[in-house]
Amino acid sequence: MTNSSTTALPVSIQSLSKHYGAVRAVDSVSFDIDAGEFLTLLGPSGSGKTTLLMMIAGFTRPNAGSIRIDGQEIVHLPPHKRNIGMVFQNYALFPHMTVGENVAYPLRLRKIPRAEIEDRVNRVLDLVRLAGYGARRITELSGGQRQRIALARAIVFEPRILLMDEPLSALDKQLRDTMQIEIRKLHDRLRMTTISVTHDQREALTMSDRIAVFSKGRLEQVASPVELYERPESRFIAGFIGESSFLPLHRDARGICFGDQQINLAQDADGVDGDSLLMLRPERLRIVSPGDVTNMDDNLFDGQVVTAAFQGESLLYEVMLSGGQKVFVRAANRSENLRAMPQAGEKVTLRLGRADTRIVRAGG
């Protein structure tokens, strides 16, 4: 339970499938999770991420495939023989037991001596910063405290891996933000292989070492948060993680073009075809002010402001390009941006640095 007493184990999932009649809830998914990694399964509802988690936990039986922990096949084991800790969406704390009895439950099942149970319960309560709460009733706990007790109960028996199903969705927004950091810190201390499910992209970006994005039962991409945000492979991922506008591209004699404008790419242009889109992150687009320095290879777009909105920490513009496409531009709320804030109807020029020029596939 202390810093490094748990040994983290790798997980390998291969060709895992679950069908409900003709519906493929999870469609032949394969990926590996490193020992000690925090991996988040991210996707809209119905994407198969929860089904996948339930298959790892053993509550949903797959039609086919393999799940291995540290090279050992577990796909056929019942949940109680998998030795996997799990935090449920609603925490599922036992209301007929005290906090201490809840946390001691997995230890009692393992016939651990009473004195050691008490010792381990105290240590794990200390770890989740709820020392001294052992005698409380579940109903006396706040939402955040319940979340931490559910976590304590799931790790106290030193499971091989930890699963979390939408662990923060029952909390209000402010608490969710602090708990994200809290869980991240706890994971940094314990280094237990962790698989979490969420539909909240910010939660996934904040907590994870890597994120696996799902859509319609298929794995779209597995990558680190930075990689996923900066180099999404498909329009689906670019739209699901962060905000994006997209411009259609085509290839002609001069190279890659948007309309009749040639685009300078950061990447190799070989893979670009009619199926490719230019991804525009609103915060990477800049409205060019008279005094701004522009480089030769910057891409410039002319347009007209449709709406200008003040959103507190940032300013959001909707700009219609000369070709008729609408894009969003976000500028940080700094005094110089605020002073020169263009109004609706004003003509502007947008700048996209060459390094920020990213191409995504249109499909998916």
Add this chain to the structure above:
Amino acid sequence: MEPAALAETAIPQAQLDRNRHTLNRERRHENWSMLRLTIPALLIVGVLMVAPLLWLLSMSFVDIEGNYGLGNYRLFFSEPVYVEIFLNTFKIALMVTVISVLMGYPVAYLMSILPPKWAGPMMLAVLVPFWTSGLVRTFSWLIILQRKGLINETLSWLNLIERPLTLVHNMTGTVIGMVHIMIPFLILPLYASMKAIDGNLMRAAANVGSSPTHAFFRIFLPLSMPGLIAGTIMIFVMSLGFYITPALLGGGRVKMIAQRIEESLALYPTWGPAAALAVLLLLMTALCLWISLILVRRLSPERVR
């Protein structure tokens, strides 16, 4: 372990095929171990109810002389005693149902609109007889309705009657006793469905100028229909198969199907005639319940989701 090494741990197809088999086996095993838990309950109901009912069905086609056919069923039309029993049974069931609705609906209505302070004790008054043994209540009615019972004594003390009224050991007594047993069965589902009616609807009706009576008939009554129909058909069906009350309060003079089934067992050397009556009673019951199900489904306001 490095990511590159993990990629090499790819599992051979043979292992995946083995997994698929194991998973299928486990699935069947789990389904069977769950199904197994229902077997004791199924055995009790299956052996003691389903099997004999099926056997009764087959026996109903064997007549008194031991011939196969519809002889027993033909008996119902040729023997006037059967015709009378059927008419009697329907007449009593219908009377009991109508009286129960007329008496029960106002109670359920008032209970649904009064605050819990009043509705609670009223509910108690409905539940006390509901929990009291039917036999005890039947006995009570004997005390109340008999020649020198509470009612006759009171009426003669008030000089309203000269000779005691015959209130029991006839159809009057039977109907009173049955109504008493059936009313709670009407009120409980009716009350549940009335509680679900949105009070705002009635207020809205009042706001647009409906008179209370108009609002009641146009809005409340139709919305309470599913509960009313479910309750009404339930007590009608239960009345059709009633045994205890007619046997005691009818004093042997009121004959209904259930008594006739029991008597036929003693009367005839074969089970045939009793079985045919049983099948008929079961069919009528099933038919009524089926109609009730359809009506309730049709009248229920569309469910959200």
Add this chain to the structure above:
Amino acid sequence: MESHVSHRERLWLYILVGLVLFFLVAPAIIVIPVSFSSTMAMSFPPSGWSLRWYESFFQQEKWIGALWVSLRVAFGTMILTTIVGVAASYALNQGRFGLRNLIRTTLVAPLAVPAILIAVGVFFIYAALGSMLNTIWGLILGHSVVAMPFVILTMTAGFNSYDASQEMVARSLGANRLKAFLTVTLPQLKFSVATSMLLSFLISFDELIISLMVSSGPMSTLPRVTFATLRDDVDPTLAAASSLMLIVTSLPPLILHLLSMRAARKEGRDAG
């Protein structure tokens, strides 16, 4: 719900409902004063008071024997139906096997089949088996048929309002299905189980028609003896017997109802 109709305008409704409620309650409890009567005539109000009919009840082998049979049978039915019914409801709720709807319908069906038909059926099977007539087990099994739907319905409602992830989390923490059920599910469904036990006990204690068909003589249940006495002769001991039956069958649910009403009121106050 406040109403736009004044109380005075609804006076006739209050009077009507009051009369109906009186009609419902009075006959249910009138046997109690009558049972303390001092005369042979079972009239109300009694002309004098005594305990002689209770003495008569407890001095006659016919009555005590019947009471004893009824209590044993009701206890047996309660245990058997609750265990078997809880197991079946659990499987129907948690299992993913086919036939679930058919099985559920079958187990609830005794509710819709007229009691006389169930009684005739049970009698037939026992007559065919030979050795089940006039036995405690015969009565217990027969009563279990009519009590089963109530246990199934009560437990199904309990399982439906129960959070299934409770048992899942217990299993993820290392408990097998049975252990998870016993340590986590059952303690939380104790109210449903208690209701099931109470209902099956009361239904058996009250049951008449099956008992009429499959038991007689020393194996007669209390309702059966009451029925026979009622049909054959007029014995005021009946009032004592009825009062005892009344107390056994309506006191426990009454207490339960009052408790749940108080709990509901307390909840309302806490919420408000």
